[in-house]
Amino acid sequence: MATEVKSVLVEGTREDSVDKIVRHAGMLSNQLQNLRQRMYPPEASKSLRRFMTNEVSRLTSIPESSLRTMDLEGKGPSPSRLENNHRAYTLEQINELRHYFATQKPNEAKSFLPHRTGKEHLQVLAVANFKGGSAKTTTSVHLAHYLALQGYRVLAIDLDPQASMSAMFGAQPEFDVAENETVYAALRYDEYRRPIKDVIRKTYFDGLDLIPGNIEVMEFEHDTPRVLAARDRDQGAIFFERLNLAIREVEDDYDVVLLDTPPSLGYLTLGALYAATGLIITVHPAMLDVASMSQFLLMMGDLVGVIRDAGATMEKDFLHYLVTRHDINDQPQAQIVALLRHLFADDVIMPTAIQSTAIEAAGLGKRTIYELEAGEVSRATLKRARESMDDVNAAILALIQQSWGRT
Numbered sequence: 001m002a003t004e005v006k007s008v009l010v011e012g013t014r015e016d017s018v019d020k021i022v023r024h025a026g027m028l029s030n031q032l033q034n035l036r037q038r039m040y041p042p043e044a045s046k047s048l049r050r051f052m053t054n055e056v057s058r059l060t061s062i063p064e065s066s067l068r069t070m071d072l073e074g075k076g077p078s079p080s081r082l083e084n085n086h087r088a089y090t091l092e093q094i095n096e097l098r099h100y101f102a103t104q105k106p107n108e109a110k111s112f113l114p115h116r117t118g119k120e121h122l123q124v125l126a127v128a129n130f131k132g133g134s135a136k137t138t139t140s141v142h143l144a145h146y147l148a149l150q151g152y153r154v155l156a157i158d159l160d161p162q163a164s165m166s167a168m169f170g171a172q173p174e175f176d177v178a179e180n181e182t183v184y185a186a187l188r189y190d191e192y193r194r195p196i197k198d199v200i201r202k203t204y205f206d207g208l209d210l211i212p213g214n215i216e217v218m219e220f221e222h223d224t225p226r227v228l229a230a231r232d233r234d235q236g237a238i239f240f241e242r243l244n245l246a247i248r249e250v251e252d253d254y255d256v257v258l259l260d261t262p263p264s265l266g267y268l269t270l271g272a273l274y275a276a277t278g279l280i281i282t283v284h285p286a287m288l289d290v291a292s293m294s295q296f297l298l299m300m301g302d303l304v305g306v307i308r309d310a311g312a313t314m315e316k317d318f319l320h321y322l323v324t325r326h327d328i329n330d331q332p333q334a335q336i337v338a339l340l341r342h343l344f345a346d347d348v349i350m351p352t353a354i355q356s357t358a359i360e361a362a363g364l365g366k367r368t369i370y371e372l373e374a375g376e377v378s379r380a381t382l383k384r385a386r387e388s389m390d391d392v393n394a395a396i397l398a399l400i401q402q403s404w405g406r407t
Contacts, residue, residue: 046170046204046366049373050080050088059149060097061111067097076100091149092206098151114151115255120404122251123317124244125396126259126276128269131292134282135324135353137164138363139392140260145370146393148208152255155200157183157247158213159268165260166212168366169203173214182216186246187271189227196246209254217268224267239267240307244275256400265299273300274307278399279319280349285326285336317403322392323352351391358385 015023057064067087070076077093089097102113116122127140137160144156158165163173171177186196201210224239247257259272273279283293304314321344327333341348358377362369369385376382401407 048091048204048206049371050090051094053079053087053089056089056094056097059094060101060151062097062101090206095151095206112151115153116404120406121277122247122254122257123278123400123403124247124257124259124276125278125280125400126261126272127280127282128261128272128296129282129293130263130265130296131284131289132263133325134284134289134293136263136282137168137260138359138368139280139282139322139324139353140258141165141168142368142370142389143393143396144208144258145205145368146389147256147258147397148205149370150397152207153253154208155211155250155254155257156208157211157257157259159183159217159272160213160260160262161215161218162263163213163215166210166214168368169210169212170366171201171210171212173212177212177214177216179216182213183211183243183246184217184219187220187242187268189223196249200250213260217262220268221266238310240270240274240310240312243268243271247275265296265303270303270307273304274312274314277317277403279316280396281319281321282324283321283340285323285333285340287332287336290336290340318399319347320396320399321348322396323348325355326352327355328352349392349395351388351395353392354385354388356381356385356388358382359389 051059053064053067056062056067071079071087077089077096079087079089079093082088098113102109105112125143127136127143129136140156144154147154156165156169163171163177166173166177180192180194181199183196183199185192185194185199187193196211199211201212203210220239228239259276261269261272281293281296283289307314321340323337323340326337337348337352356369358372358381359369361377362372369382369389372382374382
């Protein structure tokens, strides 16, 4: 770097700010690529840990004794054996077990295989807030993993040009996502538009698919004003309907679609708000964050008016607030949480996502709390973080099930 700076000074001219930004971007991109090559070689891919018999029993409600008997009798999937002779199952095998028991016990099928029926509509959940640090992506990815572990068919769509969700799934936005491979491919207005099915990727989580993001998704923000200005009705559906229509192309394949929205209130966010059947607004319990959320809600109200003026409706199954990065020992935070519950009552999800070193440690490795194995953090820390995330995600799942009419 010193050599580059010196060369700029030797020329006798001061480096233009734009040139410096471009130079720094190239330097950082190259360094990130080098780091990724060392941490994740080209042939490497993320994989999910295996699950012990007691975990499988908790996830599926199948007694441990039944799992042991099945293995001994050669029925169902064959788990691997660890050095201590304990049985270990992949998530794919867990889902095989779900299908097996749903077939064997049709009267209890829903308890083993919770897929929605024909009368239960696709749930599209948008996780939103334009304030940085509200744990929007952390919430989205943890919820996606939780639902997949519970046996639901999930599609995660990264609408954020920063593509943090994609990175959590092992799809590096700069290197693994090529041109026309983001959701923009299914939304664009020209002849290069693709069916959304073409850009859906399988992930290392069985039952969980991904549409990755990168800077390309910003193109929708650039194209839409031009199309609106031209009043070109030949370019397909109006901008806020396009995401919803694209999702409907694959609705039979999923129970839940999760939208990780961009940190702005642009055309893409409006499309997500329109497509969503449920909305989760994340908020960190600090005064600046709450003030920012207030502005976010005011602006969102104004922008939703655009959709109403176009004659569309914005009915949602639910709109709830989720307190994130909550330090339960912080008195100022406790006061803000109390304020939110006083103002919004039951619209504030009762469990809160606690601030935890376990979640931070998982995030450093681009993982969720559900991917950590025993020994990576202290048992007590992991247990506390896992219980917090389970409680939050179970509360959101209860909202989904309520919208389906399930008890």
